[in-house]
Structures are given as structure tokens and as C-alpha cells.
Amino acid sequence: MATAELTRTTGFAAISRALVSAAAEVAAGVERAMVGPSRVRTARSNAWDAMLADQARAQARAEMDRKVAALLESSNRAKRAARKPSLV
16 A cells, blocks of 8 residues: 555656656747847856856945945044034
């Protein structure tokens, strides 16, 4: 009885894997037909795009950090200037 259930489960898993595999092949074929073989996305191009996006985010973050630091510095200067008594 357990062997029959195991065979049925294994058969279901194999059919599921085959169906997913066929769907992936169809999707890849459609992509190749739509954009051309030279423009098909690859793991390498995805990784390159992700690296460029990470660099852009890091650059934007660093720029924002510089702006915040400049604002804090100018605010601190203004506060120090307001606290100094004038010797006139």
C-alpha cells in the first residue's frame, strides 16, 4: 500500500517537474523570438545589471550622506554664531 502511494506521489512530482520544464522552455523560446537571440537575458547580464544598480544606489547614498553632513555643519555653525556674544 505504501509503495503504491509512493509511486503515485513520485509520478505526480515527475509530471510537475516535466510541466514546469516545458513551460520554461516555451517561455525562453518566446523571449528568443520576441527580442532576438542576441538580446536574450542571461545570468551574466542580470548580474551585471544588478551590480550597476548597486553602484548607483551606493553613489546616491553617499551623495545624500554628504548633503546631510553639510546641512548639519551649517546648522551647527549658525547655532555657534548665535550663542557667541557680540563684543561691540
